[in-house]
Amino acid sequence: MRILVVGAGEVGSSIAGSLSDAHEVVVVDLDPDRVESLTYAEDVLAVTGDGTDLDVLADAEVGLADVVIASTDDDETNLAVCATVKTVSDAFTIARVEDTNYLDTWREHQGAFGADFMVCTQLLAAETIVRVVGLPTARQVDPFAGGCVELAEFDVPEDSPLAGETVADADRFDELTFVAVVPEGADHAKVTRGDTVIDGGSRVVVVGRPASVREFSRAVDPERAGNRVDDVVIVGGSTTAELTAEQLVDRGITPRIVEFDPERARELAERLPSATVFSHDATDPEFLSREHVQDADAVVATLGSDERSLLAALLAKQAGADRAIAVVDQARYVDLFETVGVDVAVNPRRVTAEEITRFTRERRAENVAIIEPGGAEVVEVEVDEESVLAGRPLRDVNGDLPDGVVIAAITRDGGYVTPRGDTVVEVGDHVVAFAEADVVDEVTAKL
Incomplete structure (x- = not known):
């Protein structure tokens, strides 16, 4: 399959790297340094230029592409790429956006903006x-x-x-x-x-x-x-924070939100009447103590700055909060955050790359999760008649699959089937399998 990725930032580079072993990948980016770096790092063809320019797309042979992924850091550029591609190609288009308004419009009008599929980074986070x-x-x-x-x-x-x-x-x-x-x-x-x-x-x-x-x-x-999660404190009033609060409310949890800017705090209070919103500096230890942040089951730091999010998370942990989760914009800081005391670091670009990757997997992989470090993957595949699993007990399949694979779960007609040696896999079953990084593509093709 030929895949064209527009944007060689963290998301685009991650996608290109994970797909280049099994597919023909072409990457387009305005930054010649990024293009050169990616060419040396991955087995891809890289083109320097504007992905919304028809001449640049022609240089990248967009007419031969099966999938085009618009993954720059600018929403409007990504939408323009998809719309431009649709004028000259039948490729399946995927747009990455930050603004949930674009996602809402696309969901109401499938195919809007020329996008066949759309992912919202902040919603995924x-x-x-x-x-x-x-x-x-x-x-x-x-x-x-x-x-x-x-x-x-x-x-x-x-x-x-x-x-x-x-x-x-x-x-x-x-x-x-x-x-x-x-x-x-x-x-x-x-x-x-x-x-x-x-x-x-x-x-x-x-x-x-x-x-x-x-x-x-x-x-x-x-x-x-054994602790029931009832009290979640969200530090920062970003869009990610707002979306997180909305989903917590849907689960019956009333979050507390701390936002320094009074105007944004007022806006959040109006939009989220079920939440308790404070306008204050969440890095103030006296405020944390006064508002009993130490009693929180979880503190989520999403301040738009990795340094400030790290500080807020560590202060909450120091105050006695049970668990600290931080949104980390720079993927290279994830391990650092978790090393110095943050329980879970969530990188929005990483989860976005993961979501997009599942749409470009060969052989109908319907879901993909990446296990760090090392990039092992868990994939979900619907079994068809060509699958090496079809109609066979799992113990007989082992010789046809490489080492480094585990059939982890099977669902059939909405029911769960525990995989055991004598379990016979049927056409139409959904199989969830773990594969070490170096055998992912081989396993996905065989399943």
Whole structure:
């Protein structure tokens, strides 16, 4: 498949890098330095120029493209790219936007702006935050199979009841599959075996029914997982903050929002009558103490500045807040945030690249989650007659799949099927599989 990516920033570069091994990728960007850097770093063809210019698109051979992804940091440019492409090509177009108004218009009028699909960076970030808030001990939560299946990644505390157990010993949860363990300090996630030891300080990735995932979370960290999430403080009045608050209200949680600018605070109070809004500096320790931020189940820092978000998150943790989640604009800071004390760092560009990637996977991959570090992936595929799984028990399939793969969950007619050696996969089943980074493309093609 030929994929044209317009915009070689963090999102575009991430998409190009993840797809270049299996597809022919062309990248267009105005910045010649970015173009040169990407050409050396990835196996892509790069073109310097304006992606809204028909001559530049012609140089990039847009007429041969199967998919065009508009991923610059400017909404209007991305929409213009999609509209321009549609005048000269039948390619499937994907637009990345920040402004939810564009997304609302597109949803009401499919195909508006020349976009066949649209992703909103701030909405995706808010959805990620809310999923993590809802599972108190998780660092990542992704839904699959229409919400019937969840992937969750957990830190294993040194004093966890599971610390020191093998996967075989810990595998006592119905409708749950252990797929990977990331030892402390390791640079990639590895498939688990029965004798894999779950050490304290490591990370473990599981896939299963939501109820089983929650049961597992209580086993990993009983003290924290037993807490009901009622009190969430959102620091900053950004659009991401507003969208996060809206979704928390929908889940029955009344958030508290702290926004320094009085005008924006007033606007949020009018838009979110169920929320409590303060106009104050959230980095003021006296204010944090007076408003009992130390009692919050979670504090979400989204101040539009990575430095200020980090400060607010760490101050909230220092005050005694149970959990701190921070929105991080620069992907390179994610590990730093989590190293110095932030429980979960959410990078909107990363979740956007992940969302777009799933639309360009070969062989109908319907959902994709990326497991860091190392870029392992969990993919969801609907099985057809050409799949290596069709009509065969899983134990007979092992020889046809590379090492580094786990069939983690199966759904059939809306029901959950726990994958075991004698489980026969049927055409039409939805299969969720974990694959280490170096075998992702091979596995996706075979499934």
